[in-house]
Amino acid sequence: MFVDKAKVFVKGGDGGNGIVSYRRELYVPNGGPAGGDGGRGGDVIFVVDEGLRTLMDFRYQRHFKGERGERGKVKGMHGAGAEDMYVRIPPGTIIIDEDTQEVIADMTRNGQKVVVAKGGRGGRGNMRFATAKNPAPDFAENGEEGQERWITMELKVMADVGLVGFPSVGKSTLLSVVSGAKPKIGAYHFTTLTPNLGVVDVGDGRSFVMADLPGLIEGAHEGIGLGHEFLRHVERTRVILHVIDMSGSEGRDPFEDWIKINEELKLYNPILAERPQIIVANKMDMPDAEAQLELFKEQLKEFGGEIEYDIMPASSLTKQGVQELLYKAADVLATVPEAPLIEEVKEVAERKVYTMEKKEDDTFTVRRENDWFVVESPAVERMMKRINLNTYDAVMRFARTLRKMGVDEALRKIGAKDGDLVHIGEFSFEFFEGTDYFYE
Missing domain, CATH: 3.40.50.300 (P-loop containing nucleotide triphosphate hydrolases)
Incomplete structure (x- = not known):
């Protein structure tokens, strides 16, 4: 059966979690933190195989998920990065983002590759957060979630x-x-x-x-x-x-x-x-x-x-x-x-570069809803997913980050006072002017 159109879900592997660990060797007093970083998640990569002539395989498998990176190890050792997932597609396939309808790539040459879902970065272990003021941090980061999206593939036969x-x-x-x-x-x-x-x-x-x-x-x-x-x-x-x-x-x-x-x-x-x-x-x-x-x-x-x-x-x-x-x-x-190639598709495919390695957007908005305040920021919510807020050290670091971003000052301008509730994503905090947030 000839199939020339398919819709599939792709997700890069999540990064491995960093860990909290300390050196405990004999005759090494105050060994300090030694928790290693987690490994990166595997990318989902589409590669052209000139032996294929149809998208038939995608009728039976519609989900492609990269492997998760290995968690960090003791003694400062990093977890292994996951292997990338390679998915074979026929030449002549155009890959389109289902949500934005943007052309990701126009795949025409045998062996041509494109990353359609980037794996997440590994979380940092506690040895990464040691400072002069806090030489033994008791927290580590979770791995970053891999990129996920629905994509549509359209096959245009490659014939002379x-x-x-x-x-x-x-x-x-x-x-x-x-x-x-x-x-x-x-x-x-x-x-x-x-x-x-x-x-x-x-x-x-x-x-x-x-x-x-x-x-x-x-x-x-x-x-x-x-x-x-x-x-x-x-x-x-x-x-x-x-x-x-x-x-x-x-x-x-x-x-x-x-x-x-x-x-x-x-x-x-x-x-x-x-x-x-x-x-x-x-x-x-x-x-x-x-x-x-x-x-x-x-x-x-x-x-x-x-x-x-x-x-x-x-x-x-x-x-x-x-x-x-x-x-x-x-x-x-x-x-x-x-x-x-059709000119419009060729130009888009050549100039677009898809990557998750980009600068974080630190913009945020604050608003008041009845007796509480709401902070909305994609960057802050991503950070919260990576930080384990069950430890005091992690909460204090999170509070300092918000203060540097200017969230404290923005909340005070719209009337936030000591003891007021502040909602960020799925979490609630108490606001104390001039000090820190405390996890509720």
Whole structure:
């Protein structure tokens, strides 16, 4: 089964906790603190594997969580960092943050890697907090939580040549004739519901990958008939083979079909209108096909003026003109740069750098609610998660940090007095002007 879209949850591993420990060797009086730091949590990393062609695996596993770092050890030894988790994805996958809809990365090259969820830093042991005033601190930090997010992955097949056209014009039959691919073929519309890939051997030492893309209809750029699901894959192709039923076997006008499909491509993304295109006049073995082709050429000349279009008559059934078509496609491919990307996605993917190693935001807000006061600050709440507030030393350090940030002064300005309750996250404290907070 071909799957080209998936939504998964990723979480970096939590950092290991630092520990409280003291040196107790014989003949070492007042050994001091010796609690080591915790190890970092493992990152979740997506890596491109050119052997994959679908997001099928993500239908069965939707959660990826990095390992937690090891807790600190005695005698000042650090805990080991966790191994990173590597998740294989197919080339052509775009990774999007579900909440912000920002493009995290555009994965196109084999072996390309991107960190989608950073592991948390390890907590510091008590030896890190020793000072002249407090040479034996009785507290340590907890490990930082790993980054977590929901992400959406969209796969756009990586093919050199893409077959586009209305349903039942012979795209699947053509792919089956020129490659070893075995797409489903039937005498009804939308036989092909997912892209099929095949490797084409031109016969003169050249080869390329061809994709049979599901049939398009009018309004596809607006999502009609699964249009967005189909058009997504056209963006990756280097050359477009526009297959047309030149016999008009279903009462269709070949020239109108050509106009409509090109309009859908242009409306979906204007860059597709600039992609090299070869017109494949298919079903030339059918009656009236020759007359229709001559009429098509006249209409095309009037429409394009001085623009010259490559028209290749062919028949997938009798293989008439198929070899000439392959030579032409290979010649055009030789003039097109490798792996063209949609410009907007390429720019975002190249300039964005995702990391959690950034400066803490020390901003905060204070407000009064009835008889108590509320302090809101993401930085303070993150700090509270890392500090074990069950010890007096830890509470005093936390209070000093708030004072340096200016929280005390801000609370006094809005009327906080001795004994008033101050709420920060899930904790409550008593405020004493000019001294410290005390955990309640």
